[in-house]
Amino acid sequence: MSIFVLPLLLAAFLCLYRIGKGPTAADRMVAIDILGLIVVAVCALIALFLDQSFFMDITLTFALLSFVGSLALAKYLEGRSLDD
Amino acid sequence: MIDVIGYILMGIGVIFDVFGCVGLIRFPDVYNRLQASTKCVTLGTFSIMLGIFLVTGFSATGIKALLCGVFVLISSPVAAHALARGAYKSGVSLWRGSIIDKYGEDTQDRPQIDK
Numbered sequence: 001m002s003i004f005v006l007p008l009l010l011a012a013f014l015c016l017y018r019i020g021k022g023p024t025a026a027d028r029m030v031a032i033d034i035l036g037l038i039v040v041a042v043c044a045l046i047a048l049f050l051d052q053s054f055f056m057d058i059t060l061t062f063a064l065l066s067f068v069g070s071l072a073l074a075k076y077l078e079g080r081s082l083d084d
Numbered sequence: 085m086i087d088v089i090g091y092i093l094m095g096i097g098v099i100f101d102v103f104g105c106v107g108l109i110r111f112p113d114v115y116n117r118l119q120a121s122t123k124c125v126t127l128g129t130f131s132i133m134l135g136i137f138l139v140t141g142f143s144a145t146g147i148k149a150l151l152c153g154v155f156v157l158i159s160s161p162v163a164a165h166a167l168a169r170g171a172y173k174s175g176v177s178l179w180r181g182s183i184i185d186k187y188g189e190d191t192q193d194r195p196q197i198d199k
Contacts, residue, residue, distance in 0.1 A: 026171035070163035077170035
């Protein structure tokens, strides 16, 4: 398990570095989008290796919420309101 | 045998994820970072989901993994495209080594319709 999960945790920390340092707001939003996908992958691997099938539901929900959140952040970045 | 193929797919996915995040650190510009990290991480996550489906088979976990992988494969490029468009509209400049800007050429020639 750890040979799959530990590199993904390293990748998540690289994303956190970019979230903290990123010069513009767009860099931080890109890193948040990527971090969501990394979390989805880690949850799916936990569901497989620990044999806890409810983590798969968390995976689906997190993928949906990450997509909607990225779209909302992109529209905010573009300078339009959310009901536009 | 099919378990081995699944684990190999998971390993490939983990490698793609890590290199996508290295690209997120190393590239100089928000557009370069977007195109490096989004493609790698999308393919890596889809590959991990496909590996989980091959290992578990047609169980509840496997079907959900396949569903989530297909959803990630569809939705992640859409979100990346929206982020790139938002970043361009908000005035983030290109890297100084970038030599071409097709979107800027297209939008400067046309008259502005909205707003």
